[in-house]
Amino acid sequence: MASQRKRKAVWGIDIGGTYTKVGLVTETGEILASKEFSTGAKEPFAHFISNLEKEINGLLSDIEELPEIVAIGVGAPNANSLTGHIEYPPNLKWGDKIPLAVSIKEVFGLPVAIANDANAAALGHMRFGPAKGMRNFVALTLGTGLGSGIIVNGELLLGAHAMAAELGHVNVDPNGRHCNCGLQGCLETYASVTGIKRTVFELLADMTEDSPLRGISFDDMTGIMIADAALEGDPVALEAFARTGFTLGNKMADIAAHLDPEAIILSGGLSKAGDILLEPTVASMEINLFNAYRNKVKVLVYNAPSTHSVLGPAALALS
């Protein structure tokens, strides 16, 4: 029918330190087209913008029946949704305050919303993912670091300076591990892919058991290797997951004492270990929960294909 209303869609852009993903996403979460390209973190910011334009135009030319494209959502590390800037990103050499929102708007002439990548992921969970229908939950992204997004009453919690939800930097131990942020004992130095790797190396020093992990250098070791070793019963890897779960679960009990969430959703590289991580984490959380919350906080592991990382920024554009 000629009079049929065009479907609405938005661009979702997920900027990472190494790769950027861009996708055209409908209101219902269908990814009509998507592409991954090198972020070029060490090239000038203008290169990124011109690459983004090229990739988006390439995708557009591939789509047969174009929807009505109404907005752009961008998730990026250290992106501030109030100012529209990426501020002091440790892994992007584009400057201290990068005018991301306005630069993208200039090129595409569409409304642009930006947010911290983990905040955008939380919005994606709520609109398209495991938190559909939830109005109060917390998303933890356990990757190289630990990112987080908090949803309160169905909205992203921003706080007084749009910097809420830096749960990677709650304190596990005032005399604990050194963190890239300059503090000591931050949660992400324990509960992240990098964190569990540090725990494995501590255990390789402490324990005497044989382990396939003894043959791998710090630089070469990945989260997958640790998870695989645990699945094969390696005592070092299993102890590393037990300790990681203990620390993460303890802090998840604190999160509950702040926010009384319906659920805490774990995603990112470390969460791919599934039950090996989930079981000690939930056990530790329940032991440490204040009685009002006991057996009330769902803990969900959400592993989606990496292309789905555009859904968070798309949800941001749609919200």
Place this chain on the structure above:
Amino acid sequence: MASQRKRKAVWGIDIGGTYTKVGLVTETGEILASKEFSTGAKEPFAHFISNLEKEINGLLSDIEELPEIVAIGVGAPNANSLTGHIEYPPNLKWGDKIPLAVSIKEVFGLPVAIANDANAAALGHMRFGPAKGMRNFVALTLGTGLGSGIIVNGELLLGAHAMAAELGHVNVDPNGRHCNCGLQGCLETYASVTGIKRTVFELLADMTEDSPLRGISFDDMTGIMIADAALEGDPVALEAFARTGFTLGNKMADIAAHLDPEAIILSGGLSKAGDILLEPTVASMEINLFNAYRNKVKVLVYNAPSTHSVLGPAALALS
């Protein structure tokens, strides 16, 4: 003028384990009349309701020019604003689930809102107190325990089960002090009047210095005595405040990493110590703050006369 509109007012009722305060409060926070009476925590709940009715009628008969009374707000320990019940209160022997809201409504025929006492206090801070104009802040009440209320976007944070903000029970140390709630190492076992008393007794055991506090039993010691000793330079009391501030400030940095608040407001018995508490607390918080929050979170001490405790429940009724 005969046509002058009557002022509007609400009843604010603050139920404590020992005393209950009731006050008639105008929209602008003027307390037209107030009264304190014994809660009767060990008598039947029906006695409390009939005493409340008697006290309110007594206050009404004293007021010359009655305002238009539009609602009743009640703050009570373990009060759940969604169910209208006081649930499993440790210090009130009225039952496990006390139908507070409906019981008060039956007697007075006015709309009744109830909330956890510390949550109501946060609303009072925002409408009438030191948080006027703030939309994101945290109120910590450092009394016998540690109560808390969180305001996000100008509204009380309730969470999924209306049980948010139990910050007295975030974990300081998994092997730490035993808490009345059954957990170990809860913040309120360190940062409250009871908490600092426990720290004093630990220090009396550890240290060798003379101290006026050595002559006082655990049962007899009050927060005022510890504050007075600190003001006179007693090394035990000063060290107790230093340790309390260190622990409290560390957890306030975690609160910031969750909520990015404009301010954290300290009230209650322990906060009466003023700068002796505030200085080590702020120093510890700033050292532990993630850089995005550094020098951005105001820490305010708010000491109001005890009659002002009806302002929180009144603000709840007005909200």
